[in-house]
Amino acid sequence: MSRYWDVVRADIRRCVNEKETSVRRVLATVCNQMGLQAILVYRFGRLLRAARRQVVVWPLLPLGWLLYGLAVLWVRRGYSIRIALSADIGAGFWVGHFGGVEVVNCRLGERCSVGQQTKVGRAEDTEGPQVGDGAWIGAHARIFGHVRVGNGVTIAPGARVTRNVPDRALVVGDPGRVVFRGYDNSQILPHA
Amino acid sequence: MWSEFAADARLYSALRWPTRDSALWRALIWLRSGGLRVLALQRVSHRYLQRRSQRGWTAGTILMRFLIGLTHRPMMILSKCDVDDSIYIGPGVYLSDLGFLILGPVRIGSGTLIHERVTIGVRAGDPGKPVIGANVWIGPDCVIYGNLAIGDGATVLPGSVVSISVPAGAVAGGNPATIVRREFDNALLRGSLARNIDPRSFAPR
Numbered sequence: 339m340s341r342y343w344d345v346v347r348a349d350i351r352r353c354v355n356e357k358e359t360s361v362r363r364v365l366a367t368v369c370n371q372m373g374l375q376a377i378l379v380y381r382f383g384r385l386l387r388a389a390r391r392q393v394v395v396w397p398l399l400p401l402g403w404l405l406y407g408l409a410v411l412w413v414r415r416g417y418s419i420r421i422a423l424s425a426d427i428g429a430g431f432w433v434g435h436f437g438g439v440e441v442v443n444c445r446l447g448e449r450c451s452v453g454q455q456t457k458v459g460r461a462e463d464t465e466g467p468q469v470g471d472g473a474w475i476g477a478h479a480r481i482f483g484h485v486r487v488g489n490g491v492t493i494a495p496g497a498r499v500t501r502n503v504p505d506r507a508l509v510v511g512d513p514g515r516v517v518f519r520g521y522d523n524s525q526i527l528p529h530a
Numbered sequence: 531m532w533s534e535f536a537a538d539a540r541l542y543s544a545l546r547w548p549t550r551d552s553a554l555w556r557a558l559i560w561l562r563s564g565g566l567r568v569l570a571l572q573r574v575s576h577r578y579l580q581r582r583s584q585r586g587w588t589a590g591t592i593l594m595r596f597l598i599g600l601t602h603r604p605m606m607i608l609s610k611c612d613v614d615d616s617i618y619i620g621p622g623v624y625l626s627d628l629g630f631l632i633l634g635p636v637r638i639g640s641g642t643l644i645h646e647r648v649t650i651g652v653r654a655g656d657p658g659k660p661v662i663g664a665n666v667w668i669g670p671d672c673v674i675y676g677n678l679a680i681g682d683g684a685t686v687l688p689g690s691v692v693s694i695s696v697p698a699g700a701v702a703g704g705n706p707a708t709i710v711r712r713e714f715d716n717a718l719l720r721g722s723l724a725r726n727i728d729p730r731s732f733a734p735r
Contacts, residue, residue, distance in 0.1 A: 418630075
């Protein structure tokens with residue numbers, strides 16, 4: 339449970355500046371940032387999923403799933419952000435903007451960032467993509483299929499990743515090409 | 531502002547209903563077109579920002595601020611559009627009714643058509659914003675980012691990712707985008723809502 343709160347705190351830290359973490363500031367950020375709301379709903383769903391093993395909390399689960407269902411309906415219909423529970427996302431996830439985000443059946447590392455209209459892993463039945471820590475995935479980017487994307491990778495807006503990508507690479511274009519190795523994306527990551 | 535609203539309604543009704551040309555249909559387009567309402571709210575918000583910088587907090591600006599604050603978020607969620615308030619948009623611009631527009635350029639010239647799922651914004655880590663000229667046709671699924679200018683009468687093909695400046699009258703396409711043709715008249719494209727055009731017909735000469 340303490341690990342769960344650490345993960346949620348890391349998600350909120352991506353949106354709130356570390357020096358001004360007052361309760362009021364955090365609540366205002368959660369109200370304003372639609373991506374953060376979607377991430378919190380996803381984390382709640384994962385918590386419910388993990389709680390299946392704890393027999394003590396079984397009476398609470400129906401209410402929890404009902405709340406999760408309503409929240410996820412709001413996030414999908416209202417903001418059109420779809421972060422499915424089949425995705426395994428590390429701490430410190432950041433969704434930059436609402437609209438057309440689909441993160442399904444994939445594994446994302448810690449401190450990943452995605453923009454609007456991003457599609458990561460579409461099919462539920464096959465094995466999905468694996469993305470390393472600190473990846474920055476730009477707007478309209480697509481990562482499908484069983485590809486392995488390294489740590490600290492920058493995927494330019496609109497790129498379509500079709501093959502494995504080494505660590506700290508910059509991927510551009512459709513189909514995606516590695517145009518630069520050793521690219522440092524720490525400047526463009528928000529609060530990472 | 532009212533003349534801009536009238537120009538928008540005229541353009542939207544001409545594009546959506548080419549055969550129905552009357553004042554009644556131009557009034558009904560406000561009920562049927564989500565993009566027109568987004569555009570109208572953006573114009574009101576832009577006017578509010580101008581007024582506030584000129585006159586400061588008066589009774590009028592406080593009332594405008596209150597009304598915009600009430601409508602801004604519901605409009606964003608209903609239309610799935612986020613159009614920045616600080617953009618100067620010329621009269622008679624078409625923003626797609628299908629939504630998913632995320633726009634943040636400096637200005638959009640009059641007569642421009644922007645189709646659905648288009649992002650126009652800054653490059654990460656660089657505050658320079660794009661400038662969109664007049665009579666530009668921007669196809670669906672485009673991304674335009676960086677400190678660049680799209681010239682008057684330019685055409686951006688569907689699905690292209692533009693991070694270079696496009697000269698006036700040129701056609702940009704591809705991912706990453708290149709200039710595929712220099713002189714092209716997009717008046718026919720801008721005359722209807724047909725958007726599934728064949729990029730091969732724009733092959734370099």
